[in-house]
Amino acid sequence: MIQHVVSASIITIGDELLIGQTIDTNSAWMAVELNKIGIRVKRRVAVGDDADAIKAALDQEAVHSEIILITGGLGPTADDITKPLLCAYFGGKMIVNDDVLQHIHQIFTSVLKRPLLDRNLKQAEVPDVCTVLPNPRGTAPGMWFEKNERIFISMPGVPHEMKGIMEFQVLPKLRDQFQLPVIAHRTLLTAGIGESFLAERLIDFESSLPVHIKLAYLPNYGMVRLRLSSLGFEKDVLIRELESYFQSLQEILNDVLVVNEDIPLEEVVGRILVRHQKTMATAESCSGGYIAHLITSISGSSEFYKGTVVAYSYDAKETFLDVPHHTLEHSGAVSEQTVTAMLKGLLKHSGADYGIATSGIMGPGGGTSEKPVGTVWVAVGSGTAMETHCIRFRHDRKRNIELTAANALLYLLRFIERDVKN
Amino acid sequence: MIQHVVSASIITIGDELLIGQTIDTNSAWMAVELNKIGIRVKRRVAVGDDADAIKAALDQEAVHSEIILITGGLGPTADDITKPLLCAYFGGKMIVNDDVLQHIHQIFTSVLKRPLLDRNLKQAEVPDVCTVLPNPRGTAPGMWFEKNERIFISMPGVPHEMKGIMEFQVLPKLRDQFQLPVIAHRTLLTAGIGESFLAERLIDFESSLPVHIKLAYLPNYGMVRLRLSSLGFEKDVLIRELESYFQSLQEILNDVLVVNEDIPLEEVVGRILVRHQKTMATAESCSGGYIAHLITSISGSSEFYKGTVVAYSYDAKETFLDVPHHTLEHSGAVSEQTVTAMLKGLLKHSGADYGIATSGIMGPGGGTSEKPVGTVWVAVGSGTAMETHCIRFRHDRKRNIELTAANALLYLLRFIERDVKN
Numbered sequence: 001m002i003q004h005v006v007s008a009s010i011i012t013i014g015d016e017l018l019i020g021q022t023i024d025t026n027s028a029w030m031a032v033e034l035n036k037i038g039i040r041v042k043r044r045v046a047v048g049d050d051a052d053a054i055k056a057a058l059d060q061e062a063v064h065s066e067i068i069l070i071t072g073g074l075g076p077t078a079d080d081i082t083k084p085l086l087c088a089y090f091g092g093k094m095i096v097n098d099d100v101l102q103h104i105h106q107i108f109t110s111v112l113k114r115p116l117l118d119r120n121l122k123q124a125e126v127p128d129v130c131t132v133l134p135n136p137r138g139t140a141p142g143m144w145f146e147k148n149e150r151i152f153i154s155m156p157g158v159p160h161e162m163k164g165i166m167e168f169q170v171l172p173k174l175r176d177q178f179q180l181p182v183i184a185h186r187t188l189l190t191a192g193i194g195e196s197f198l199a200e201r202l203i204d205f206e207s208s209l210p211v212h213i214k215l216a217y218l219p220n221y222g223m224v225r226l227r228l229s230s231l232g233f234e235k236d237v238l239i240r241e242l243e244s245y246f247q248s249l250q251e252i253l254n255d256v257l258v259v260n261e262d263i264p265l266e267e268v269v270g271r272i273l274v275r276h277q278k279t280m281a282t283a284e285s286c287s288g289g290y291i292a293h294l295i296t297s298i299s300g301s302s303e304f305y306k307g308t309v310v311a312y313s314y315d316a317k318e319t320f321l322d323v324p325h326h327t328l329e330h331s332g333a334v335s336e337q338t339v340t341a342m343l344k345g346l347l348k349h350s351g352a353d354y355g356i357a358t359s360g361i362m363g364p365g366g367g368t369s370e371k372p373v374g375t376v377w378v379a380v381g382s383g384t385a386m387e388t389h390c391i392r393f394r395h396d397r398k399r400n401i402e403l404t405a406a407n408a409l410l411y412l413l414r415f416i417e418r419d420v421k422n
Numbered sequence: 423m424i425q426h427v428v429s430a431s432i433i434t435i436g437d438e439l440l441i442g443q444t445i446d447t448n449s450a451w452m453a454v455e456l457n458k459i460g461i462r463v464k465r466r467v468a469v470g471d472d473a474d475a476i477k478a479a480l481d482q483e484a485v486h487s488e489i490i491l492i493t494g495g496l497g498p499t500a501d502d503i504t505k506p507l508l509c510a511y512f513g514g515k516m517i518v519n520d521d522v523l524q525h526i527h528q529i530f531t532s533v534l535k536r537p538l539l540d541r542n543l544k545q546a547e548v549p550d551v552c553t554v555l556p557n558p559r560g561t562a563p564g565m566w567f568e569k570n571e572r573i574f575i576s577m578p579g580v581p582h583e584m585k586g587i588m589e590f591q592v593l594p595k596l597r598d599q600f601q602l603p604v605i606a607h608r609t610l611l612t613a614g615i616g617e618s619f620l621a622e623r624l625i626d627f628e629s630s631l632p633v634h635i636k637l638a639y640l641p642n643y644g645m646v647r648l649r650l651s652s653l654g655f656e657k658d659v660l661i662r663e664l665e666s667y668f669q670s671l672q673e674i675l676n677d678v679l680v681v682n683e684d685i686p687l688e689e690v691v692g693r694i695l696v697r698h699q700k701t702m703a704t705a706e707s708c709s710g711g712y713i714a715h716l717i718t719s720i721s722g723s724s725e726f727y728k729g730t731v732v733a734y735s736y737d738a739k740e741t742f743l744d745v746p747h748h749t750l751e752h753s754g755a756v757s758e759q760t761v762t763a764m765l766k767g768l769l770k771h772s773g774a775d776y777g778i779a780t781s782g783i784m785g786p787g788g789g790t791s792e793k794p795v796g797t798v799w800v801a802v803g804s805g806t807a808m809e810t811h812c813i814r815f816r817h818d819r820k821r822n823i824e825l826t827a828a829n830a831l832l833y834l835l836r837f838i839e840r841d842v843k844n
Contacts, residue, residue, distance in 0.1 A: 015636070015638055015651075016638060016640050016649075017450075017453075017466065018453055018462075018463040018464070018465075018466065019453055019454065019457050019463070019607070019651070020449070020450040020451060020452070020453030020454035020455075020457065020463075021450075021454075021609075021640060021647075021649065021684075022450070022640065023445065023446075023447055023450045024445075024446065024449075024450070025445055027442070027446075027468070028439075028442040028443075028444070028445045028446075029442060030442070031439075031440055031441055031442030032441065032442035032443075033442075035441050035442065040440075041440040041441070041442075042440070042469070042470070042475065043440075043467060043468065043469055043475070043479075044439065044440065044466075044467065044468040045465060045466065045467050045468075046449070046465065046466040046467075047464070047465055048464070049638075053464065053465070056486075057465075060482065064478075112616070114616065114619075117618050117619070117622055119618050119621060119622070120618050137816075158641070159821075160817050160818065160821060185441070187443075194534075194536065196539050196541050196542050197536075197539070199541060200539055200541070214437070216437055216438060216471075218438050218443060218444065219580070225443075227438075227443065229437075229441070262443075281738075284711075284714075287718075288714055288715055288717070288718025288719070288723075289706075289711030289712070289713070289714025289715040289718060289730050289732065290711070290715045290718075291711070292706075292710055292711025292714070292715075292730075292732045293710055293711040293712045293714075293715045293823075295710070296709075296710025296711060296712075296732070296734065296823075297710070297819065297820060297823065299784075299785070299786055299787060299819055300787060301710075301734070302734050302735065305734050306734055306735050306737065306738050307731065307732040307733045307734040307735065307738040307742075308711050308714075308730070308731075308732040309729065309730075309731050309732075309742065310711065310714045310718070310729040310730040310731075310732075311729045312718065312723070312724050312727050312728055312729040313724065313728050313729065315728065315772070315773055316703075316728050316729040316772055319771050319772070319773075320729075320731065320742060320771065320772075349741050349742065350737070350738055350741070350742075351737055351741075362721075363721070364721055365721060365722060394533075394559075395582050396582065396585075397719065397721055398719060399581070399582055401715075401718075401719065
């Protein structure tokens with residue numbers, strides 16, 4: 001058992017990462033899971049499907065880290081060159097692994113119900129110098145190599161396959177092999193204050209922090225998440241100490257605090273609704289279902305969420321939300337009058353206690369001099385009270401949609417917080 | 423002017439990348455843009471807010487690549503250490519840049535309308551050994567350094583700020599400085615055939631490819647994208663040759679081809695609708711607005727998309743979509759009868775020509791032995807014809823939602839393709 005801070009590198013392999021066709025979500029997930037068991041990810045590297053580049057990355061990351069996790073390059077097609085390369089790199093030869101062979105047969109006969117091809121059987125071949133890590137969710141197994149006191153773990157790049165191998169094989173094995181430190185984080189979310197102003201307020205607090213506790217600013221969607229992290233070997237002491245600093249931080253930021261956990265805004269809204277046994281619904285025009293998607297991505301959201309009407313046309317706004325035709329004609333779809341009417345219609349038809357309505361011009365087309373691209377009207381409220389907000393965003397379509405959703409959820413949260421107090 | 427293949431490395435800086443709090447979308451975007459002008463991204467590396475780690479990355483990437491692009495670590499807070507480090511690394515001293523100073527003043531007085539803090543003014547300080555790259559969308563400027571025939575470009579990590587600097591400064595300057603080759607890609611999307619079967623079909627095709635043309639398999643959501651890439655200096659020859667191979671590829675895969683461009687499925691659906699002046703709408707239960715979000719992320723989607731009703735409760739299904747109460751009681755929300763009724767109600771109320779209805783159990787909770795987690799019913803159709811599909815997914819909530827959307831869009835596309843032929 002080794003007692004020190006264990007560091008890891010993540011190597012992702014695939015040309016698609018280097019031409020930007022694929023966004024790498026695997027590394028972030030792996031980093032979170034490694035962090036939880038006290039392994040610090042020091043570097044993440046992406047290289048193409050190129051033997052020299054992969055070898056150079058293996059050599060180099062072994063200098064930086066004790067554990068090297070590799071994903072990608074293990075599929076059944078000709079552009080996957082990783083397995084034979086790893087075999088040669090670790091000085092082994094390829095042999096058929098019977099367990100993997102049986103598993104592949106089983107997947108093809110009972111799950112995929114397709115005939116097996118030779119190239120699928122090839123996936124049962126593994127270097128004789130590795131420990132095979134079974135892949136219950138796919139055909140390419142993981143492989144665990146050890147060389148010069150370094151551990152190299154190769155996994156397929158398909159996210160849910162990689163996750164299964166990490167969860168059931170890699171993480172337990174790493175926990176057995178190392179005596180790992182505790183890494184603790186506490187995160188809170190603020191709104192309505194810029195990064196620089198936060199930093200001004202926190203000058204004294206930051207200088208009071210011991211060296212092993214770090215404060216990070218993570219701005220996103222006009223809000224700032226603050227994260228305190230601490231690393232050490234005495235779990236109780238570390239947690240107690242971090243907790244005390246986190247308490248001070250919350251007190252200093254009391255007036256701008258949204259939530260003192262690392263959860264998304266939509267979950268904060270969901271929790272307060274469930275706690276008060278209330279429900280909500282949304283009427284989205286410009287946000288186009290994105291608020292609904294955020295909320296319904298939370299398991300159990302059917303408890304508090306009635307649904308959304310995305311009314312992209314005048315017709316839909318009139319039919320589903322009772323927006324009067326003259327309101328649309330007179331004030332236009334992007335107006336205070338229209339979002340108010342949308343919200344009223346939504347609350348009436350859905351029977352929800354609270355609601356959000358959005359309408360705006362997300363770009364790149366559709367702007368006018370009076371209502372430029374980025375103009376958004378949001379209404380939030382209940383059957384008895386409503387408030388409206390007009391925002392002007394200056395970004396691209398994607399970001400305008402995301403910002404609309406984040407702001408609308410924040411307005412609703414603040415509305416509900418006040419409402420349930422009365 | 424240098425004529426050879428120019429390679430780049432991307433270094434992203436930030437602890438949040440290594441603990442997985444942030445997914446790196448910047449690198450993928452940068453890779454796409456660099457690729458377009460003929461620069462090949464060779465490696466992408468992420469390191470934490472740690473001086474030694476950043477220095478090691480700068481040293482190392484300079485060995486691999488001629489151009490090193492750096493994002494992150496330039497904010498106004500104490501965890502941003504990159505600028506002084508770069509200054510020291512390139513042997514300069516910090517000086518105030520008047521243009522940047524004026525720009526910061528302007529942003530604070532006319533856009534943010536907030537008082538300026540000292541730490542904001544600090545952002546006007548730059549190393550005297552760099553060329554300043556103006557940042558019209560934020561306060562931290564980009565910086566261009568040259569050392570030992572390597573170019574180092576540092577930019578803020580906020581995506582829309584980085585994109586502005588890349589587009590208006592970095593890409594034009596790189597194009598001036600190098601004689602860049604042509605990198606060409608052609609991509610097509612297939613459905614209904616697994617990666618291994620595709621590879622079997624393409625054995626002869628793959629072996630006929632010259633060395634400078636590569637074929638890559640990019641499986642996602644049960645479909646496989648195939649990409650042919652070619653690199654060279656004679657643009658016309660290269661494009662003509664690639665086009666001819668791409669033509670053969672399409673012929674071989676004619677029966678499983680969805681689209682012969684690198685566009686998402688929702689855009690393929692949108693195009694066929696616009697071409698035939700038809701419209702669509704969606705009624706989403708289990709997909710929770712995700713289909714609407716995909717469609718409304720396309721600029722101009724209001725031309726063919728009427729909107730969605732996300733009916734998460736029995737109530738909402740009855741009120742907004744006329745699903746008969748006895749259907750829900752008798753068959754349950756996740757049933758062929760319910761999705762059929764949802765689709766009928768949707769088409770009636772929305773006036774759309776085509777529609778999609780989804781209902782399923784996305785997990786982790788809510789499954790029964792008869793209807794396990796992952797059971798999804800999808801109906802697609804028009805006022806005159808409908809078809810239903812039952813699918814069983816085996817993944818997590820997020821992936822089940824994404825797969826439902828992808829499959830539903832594909833069913834609708836196939837339906838429309840047949841319908842417009844008649």
